[in-house]
Amino acid sequence: MWSSTWKIASVILPLLALTNARLPDGRLHANSPRPPTVPVITADDLLVTDITGAALPPLNTTYIFEQLIDHTNPSLGTFQQRYWTTWQWYETGGPIILFTPGEANAAPYTGYLTNATINGQIAQQEHGATIVLEHRYYGLSNPYPDLSVKSLKFHTIQQAVDDLEYFSKNVKLPMPGGDKVSITTTPWVLVGGSYSGALTSWTMVNKPNLFKAGYASSAVVEAIIDYWGYFEPIRQFMPKNCSTDVEAVIAHVDSVFTSGSKTQINQLKALFGWQNLTHLDDAAGSLRNNLWDWQSLSPDSGPGSLFFNFCDALEVKNGVSASASGWGLDHALQAWGSYWTTTYYPLLCGDQDVVSCLGSYDANATYYTDITVDNSGRSWTWIVCNEVGFLQEGAPSNHPTIVTRLVQPAYDERQCTLMFPGAWSSPPVPAANKVNAAYDGWNVSIDHLFFANGQR
16 A cells, blocks of 8 residues: 655645646546655755855755666666755765655655655754655656657666666765765665655665665555555545445446446446546546545545545535445435536546546557656556556455456556557566565565554
């Protein structure tokens, strides 16, 4: 489960691939899962001073590191990898705190240089410096000028792990004495959250004794293909009346779409504004979005957050909240349809029509054919298709489900072939077992690696 326990203050929804965003939340289309990105935190004050009171470069000052394109073949040359750093609290001998936001353009993440986050708090306490490093193939840190299948050849977990080693050993930081603080002489702490938290764990497994310590928040260390369990903490801990009614509506949607008459199917599609959607798995799958909003909650979330607004739309009638058994199918179905069409769809899709926003079958759609850089959705999907999976589908038939069973791994694997034509001869099966064997997954046991996770 990817929770938003990372941030000390309120959570801001991730701003992904701003240049090429198709949806308001940055995804390519609304039937693709939201990447497990840490929340964006932008520094409130870009001007800081060092321990002597001397002014330092603004926190949004961008620095460049010449990173190897292929760590197994250095002769291919280097590419420019962006990073941001400050030495606000640094004293000689202090540690270097290295963080990557993972699958996003890293420019908005200047807050992770400050003590508004655990990164800066560690640096402040231990008199260290902080770094935000942009992950290869995200933002403007790209080995090649596009994100074609050919260009993505070196976009792998192992190359990203090797990036962290090469950077920490070779970077010359722009602070006084910055050429003398490589990881071979100075303690470095690796920090990450969600996917980048997993990258922290994977790096410490793959490069034992390189980093002095690691801090992994909500780290998705276990690669899973059919990740129906993603929705289990949501089902278990969301308001009981809401989960009861959501289960009832989803069971009804699946029943109508699999065995209902044409009239019943058309009536259901009309209720949610799906009339122009040809494929029923796209229609039913789109309702996952209301459940995905759970990922944006934090311990201080309360009334007014998008997820709880959804539950209120189903469970509050004439000012009265339903009991744990909910209001039942008839009310919940109509209430969900009304909330979806009048309130939620504009937030989700902006001005996109229903086929552009929710459809996944058109091979010529821009979200499949756009290979420009700074397209985090495309870069993340490459890792999903090849290595980690994390395909968020309906539960098995013998288990309660809050999302449709019409969406199964084949639904997402088909999209891989549309987005990356020619990459595979048939729909790919992510190499999750290989990833877990290489980096230990849930079986990780490494000294000085701290995991932060939340359970109510």
